[in-house]
Structure formats: C-alpha cells, structure tokens
Amino acid sequence: xxxxxxxxxxxxxxxxxxxxxxxxxxxxxxxxxxxxxxxxxxxxxxxxxxxxxxxxxxxxxxxxxxxxxxxxxxxxxxxxxxxxxxxxxxxxxxxxxxxxxxxxxxxxxxxxxxxxxxxxxxxxxxxxxxxxxxxxxxxxxxxxxxxxxxxxxxxxxxxxxxxxxxxxxxxxxxxxxxxxxxxxxxxxxxxxxxxxxxxxxxxxxxxxxxxxxxxxxxxxxxxxxxxxxxxxxxxxxxxxxxxxxxxxxxxxxxxxxxxxxxxxxxxxxxxxxxxxxxxxxxxxxxxxxxxxxx
Amino acid sequence: xxxxxxxxxxxxxxxxxxxxxxxxxxxxxxxxxxxxxxxxxxxxxxxxxxxxxxxxxxxxxxxxxxxxxxxxxxxxxxxxxxxxxxxxxxxxxxxxxxxxxxxxxxxxxxxxxxxxxxxxxxxxxxxxxxxxxxxxxxxxxxxxxxxxxxxxxxxxxxxxxxxxxxxxxxxxxxxxxxxxxxxxxxxxxxxxxxxxxxxxxxxxxxxxxxxxxxxxxxxxxxxxxxxxxxxxxxxxxxxxxxxxxxxxxxxxxxxxxxxxxxxxxxxxxxxxxxxxxxxxxxxxxxxxxxxxxxxxxxxxxxxxxxxxxxxxxxxxxxxxxxxxxxxxxxxxxxxxxxxxxxxxxxxxxxxxxxxxxxxxxxxxxxxxxxxxxxxxxxxxxxxxxxxxxxxxxxxxxxxxxxxxxxxxxxxxxxxxxxxxxxxxxxxxxxxxxxxxxxxxxxxxxxxxxxxxxxxxxxxxxx
Numbered sequence: 001x002x003x004x005x006x007x008x009x010x011x012x013x014x015x016x017x018x019x020x021x022x023x024x025x026x027x028x029x030x031x032x033x034x035x036x037x038x039x040x041x042x043x044x045x046x047x048x049x050x051x052x053x054x055x056x057x058x059x060x061x062x063x064x065x066x067x068x069x070x071x072x073x074x075x076x077x078x079x080x081x082x083x084x085x086x087x088x089x090x091x092x093x094x095x096x097x098x099x100x101x102x103x104x105x106x107x108x109x110x111x112x113x114x115x116x117x118x119x120x121x122x123x124x125x126x127x128x129x130x131x132x133x134x135x136x137x138x139x140x141x142x143x144x145x146x147x148x149x150x151x152x153x154x155x156x157x158x159x160x161x162x163x164x165x166x167x168x169x170x171x172x173x174x175x176x177x178x179x180x181x182x183x184x185x186x187x188x189x190x191x192x193x194x195x196x197x198x199x200x201x202x203x204x205x206x207x208x209x210x211x212x213x214x215x216x217x218x219x220x221x222x223x224x225x226x227x228x229x230x231x232x233x234x235x236x237x238x239x240x241x242x243x244x245x246x247x248x249x250x251x252x253x254x255x256x257x258x259x260x261x262x263x264x265x266x267x268x269x270x271x272x273x274x275x276x277x278x279x280x281x282x283x284x285x286x287x288x289x290x291x292x293x294x
Numbered sequence: 295x296x297x298x299x300x301x302x303x304x305x306x307x308x309x310x311x312x313x314x315x316x317x318x319x320x321x322x323x324x325x326x327x328x329x330x331x332x333x334x335x336x337x338x339x340x341x342x343x344x345x346x347x348x349x350x351x352x353x354x355x356x357x358x359x360x361x362x363x364x365x366x367x368x369x370x371x372x373x374x375x376x377x378x379x380x381x382x383x384x385x386x387x388x389x390x391x392x393x394x395x396x397x398x399x400x401x402x403x404x405x406x407x408x409x410x411x412x413x414x415x416x417x418x419x420x421x422x423x424x425x426x427x428x429x430x431x432x433x434x435x436x437x438x439x440x441x442x443x444x445x446x447x448x449x450x451x452x453x454x455x456x457x458x459x460x461x462x463x464x465x466x467x468x469x470x471x472x473x474x475x476x477x478x479x480x481x482x483x484x485x486x487x488x489x490x491x492x493x494x495x496x497x498x499x500x501x502x503x504x505x506x507x508x509x510x511x512x513x514x515x516x517x518x519x520x521x522x523x524x525x526x527x528x529x530x531x532x533x534x535x536x537x538x539x540x541x542x543x544x545x546x547x548x549x550x551x552x553x554x555x556x557x558x559x560x561x562x563x564x565x566x567x568x569x570x571x572x573x574x575x576x577x578x579x580x581x582x583x584x585x586x587x588x589x590x591x592x593x594x595x596x597x598x599x600x601x602x603x604x605x606x607x608x609x610x611x612x613x614x615x616x617x618x619x620x621x622x623x624x625x626x627x628x629x630x631x632x633x634x635x636x637x638x639x640x641x642x643x644x645x646x647x648x649x650x651x652x653x654x655x656x657x658x659x660x661x662x663x664x665x666x667x668x669x670x671x672x673x674x675x676x677x678x679x680x681x682x683x684x685x686x687x688x689x690x691x692x693x694x695x696x697x698x699x700x701x702x703x704x705x706x707x708x709x710x711x712x713x714x715x716x717x718x719x720x721x722x723x724x725x726x727x728x729x730x731x732x733x734x735x736x737x738x739x740x741x742x743x744x745x746x747x748x749x750x751x752x753x754x755x756x
Contacts, residue, residue, distance in 0.1 A: 093644065095640065095643065095644060098639075098640070098643060100558070123646050123647070123648050124646065125646075126643065126644055126645065126646040127645070127646030128646075130644065130645065131640075131644035133637060133640060133641065133644070135637055137635075137637035137638060137640065137641040138641075139638065139641065139642070139656055139660075140638075140659070140660050141659070149642070149645060149647075149655070150645040150646065150647075153645065153646060153647050153651060154646060200641070203641075203645065204644070204645065207645055207646060
C-alpha cells in the first residue's frame, strides 16, 4: 500500500513529521492523528459504528471509525473533500453494496442489530434507513408517482385512498405540498432544483424510515432553497434520526446537534455542535473550521 | 488531360494559394508593425484564398461534366447524314450508341458502316478538344479565383468569418445530398408505380387477395393473365416480421438488461462482441441455416405431433430472422440502458427497491424511447430482409396466418419480378416498383406511429 500523499500543502498544514513529507503514507498520517477526540457515544443510539474500516479494492478509505447517531438527533459530518464522510454515510444503509470493489469491516448496528449480518436484507434496511442524494434525482415520473414509489414497493398501503393519504402526508411533511398540490400528475423533473430536492425528501419520508441520511443535500441549491431544506431538517428531527454530510460549516452549525469532523478517512473529533464550533479540541478541527485549510 | 490530373493540379494551386494568401496577410501585418492589426489569424487568409481558388474551378468542372456528353452527342448527330438524323428517336439513340462504342474501340456488328466510322472519328476529335477546353477553363478559373482571393486580402477583411461560413455551407451541401438522394429514390419509384397503376387499377392492387404476377409474353400464350392483389404478400411480410420480432425483442432486451445491469465488466467485454458477431454473419449464411437446418427440424417436430408442416415455412424463416436481429435490439438497448444516469438507480435502491424492481420501474421506463428506437430499426430490418426468406419461406403467395405454411414477402417478390425475362414496361416488372412504394409507405407509417407513441409515454430524465 503505497498511497503516497502528493499534496504537499496539505501535509505541511497537517504539520506532522516534516522531515520527509513525500514518503508519508496515508496510513502513517492517520496513525499520527491519534484517537478520536470527544464523545463518540450517546445515551440513546439509533445507529452505531464500531471500528469501521472501508476499503476500495486495496485502498483504505475509512480508518476505524466509532460513532453513534442518536434518536431524534441531527448529526452533521464535515471535513475536506475525500475525507470519507460520504463513504461512511453510504455504509449506513449499505448503498456501498452497489460498488463491487468496496469492502466494509467492523460493526454497524441499527437498534442494536448488525446491519452487515448475513441475515440482514439490504433492501429492507434501506427502507428503514432512507437516503437523500447530493444532486436531486427525482424519477422521470409524475410527482405523485415519485412519492408513491416507495410505499408501492413495500406494500404500505391497502388501497388507493390509503396511498393518496401517504403521498399527501409525505409531501406536507417535506413542506412542498402547497407548491405542487395542483399538479401532482406533472413530471417531477419539471420542478425547480430546490423543489426537486424536497420532493426527494418526501419520497424518502413516504417509506416511513427511521433514519434519514443526507449527502450534501443543498450543494446544488440556491440560498433560499437551502434555507427551506434546513428548516425542514429541523422539523423532521422530531420523528427521525438524521445524518447529514455537508461542506457548509454554517449549515452544520444551524441544523445539527452534534458534529463529526473527518480527516483522510479518520474521525478526528466529534461532539456537541456548539462545542465544536466555539471550542474545538483538536488542532485540525480548529484549522478547518477557521478556514485555514480544507 | 484526365480529370484526376486536373483535380491534382487544382489542389496544388490551392496549396499554393494558401501559402501565398497567408504570406500576403503576414506582410500586410508587418507593414503595420502589429500582428493584431489583422482581423483574423494569418492562416484564415490562406484558407480564404484556397477556397476562392478551388470552389469556382471545381464548380465549373462539375457543370462541364454534367453537360459535356449531351452537347457532344448533339454535335455529332448534327453531322450525321440526313436519313439517319430523321430516324425515330429510339433508333437514332441506337446509332449514337454504336458511334460511341466505336469511338472507345468496342467493335460491334455495324462496325463496317463508313458513316459510323467517320462519325466515331469525329466524336473522338470532339472529345479531345472538349477535354483540353475543360482543362484550360478550369485552370483559368482556379488562377482567377486565386488572384481575386489575394486582392480581397486587406487588414479588415473578415477572413475567419468567411471561412467559418464556407464550412457551414459545405456541411449543408453534404446533408442536402442525402436528402436529395432520398427524394430522388422516392420519385423514381413513384413514377414507375404510376405507370403500373396505369395498367392495373390501384384498388385491385391494394385490396386484391390473389397474387400471381405471370403475364403473357406473347399474345398467343396460354394462361398467365396475371393478377396483382398485394394483400397475400403483405400478410406474408407481416407474419414473418412478427415471428422475427417475437424472437428478437424478448431475447435482445433480456440480454441487453443482463449486459448493462448484471454482467461484470469482464463478462461484458466478452459477451458483447460475441453477440455482435451475430450481426456480422451474411444473411445468405442465415439462409442456409434456415433452409437446411431449421426448416427440416421444425418439419420433423411438427409432424411428430401430427401437424402438417410445409418444407418451407414462415416459422423457419421468421425464427432465423429473429436470431439475426437479436444483436440490433440488444446492442442498441444496452447502450441506452447504460446511458440512464446512476443517480436514478441510486434513488430507487435508496428507497429499498431491489435490483429487478429498479430495472423494471425506473431504468427501463427511462430508457424506453431508445429501446423502441432500436426495435423500430429491427422491424425495418425484418421487413426489408430478403435472402433468408427466399431460401427458407418460399415463393408461394399464400394468404394465411398459419406459420407452418409457406408464404412469401414483398422483398422476395420484388427480386423475382425484376430478375425475370419480361420486357421492362410490362405490368409484371412494374409491379416491383408499386410493391416498393407500398413497402416504403408502410414502414414510414409504422415509424410515425411508433415515434408518436413513444413521445406520449416516455419518461424523460435530464
């Protein structure tokens, strides 16, 4: 494994072992980062990761992550590009299964059950742990069909009236119903970017998940649409556990109760959002949130 | 001077024009001691001069070639003796043909006729003169164009715009050639068909139930009055195409789904080319296979369960044709399925759909327009296919929907009609054009219907 880091600026800013910067491997840097700082565990975990390693072929992307996602909590994952936060998120509902070279080791649980156990059906898992993607990806179907897709798959409705009810409720919960109620039969791809993303959230809610994973849900949206989604995330917290990957530190500060900072596949620091942003304990976290690199 | 030498000369001139034009633009710029005083880059002035050199010369050459033969013929005819000139048009054409044959050294029966020999010599001299005139004129046009191009080079000449526009005109001309050819084909078929409908009523052709195109060659010939009802052969075409599509669409689509969604890259790298080899087998070979392997096999099976099977059956031809078409459907569908964005699949999988649910409910609907496009292409291929049917389905125009009987198709009939020994203006031969026209109209209507349907039901992703 010779994953030599060539980005010398980054190594300089990491500021460790500057005698021979070009021979440092990712493994060595990660080892030098030390143990995760802060509280990885919470009192009432919904999901929890213990010693999670992720490999793409023989390249390691995640190094021994321990992290809990609490009930009715929003946890944001921040860090520079390529730090593994999206990879970890995709492990939580086994979306990485679709990538043949990806290998996950360690223990990930949902309500105490191992989600990588042979007996766990990834299809059922994904119904319980929904996902919202970076780029809004509504199906090229009508708005109604987009939301009804999940309930139909999982047989959540007994009849048409039931299904109508689920669709309307989900759209209302995603605070998009008022904007689309007159055109439920129009294609979902005809909506604006922000509306599409809220439609995707409605689509996820319609499967009645327990956890919602969001992978940079606002990165393709303008500030007004972003504000709406952030407001929505705050409302959703009452009923769901939410993990959100974001590049915007303001967003992390606004929506989340806990924040986890990743670096090169290692969870560097995790703790209450207020603490992280006002009083970071690890040097790298401080550098990142003060904008010194990233 | 031969035409290829002439073309070579013109292109050498064009190359020279490029160099000179560019040099002139550069020297203009140097006089102004600022290279940016020129409107365009120097090479565009070179291109412009080259265009002015080639285009008028080539246009002249093309026009000359189009009109040369007509003018020369009329000149030669004028010098023929009175009695030959006053012959009916078609006999005169024969004489002129003789003269031209003599001129190039093809000795025919009437070679001894001194009138024709003189005329042939006369023709040869004329041709030689004409070629010299052609060479001189086109070289002159090229040089004139070169000087015109050079004179037009000034600091403010918008040479880049000129070159860009010339490229656009060239592209338009290329696309016009394809369109004009299509129009030409349609009209040639249309006029011959109109001649046919002068002999056989349109309604009889379109609604007639009996096809037997043998017409009498001599007045005293027995039987063979000819009847031109096209329904049986269109029914045969549709029957065979339908059987072929029943084979090709499911197998092609399923293999496309496997290749695009399930196969590992290694399997895909092997299977896809193997499947496409099917498309490379000549249709004659498929014909052998259908006639010598498939047809007897179907016959044996059919008879063992007590069915009457013709030795040449629509089923044999249709099945083999279907196999031939599989790669069309699979290859095109594979491409459009692979083109559906991964985000669609992720969205569906993220909602807890299984892989097959995702394919069925999201991927295929999104890829539908392309899939239908591939199927349409396959249908056109099936309708137009001739060789397999000639060999495996026979020539008998039965009006039947029983796939175990022998039927014939439009294309097979066109082949047999045109390879007969009939006079070209007989109803039998002209029927081929009418069939061609009908076939063209049928496929056109099929395409329009299918495209409309797709536009209505497609689910478009960005």
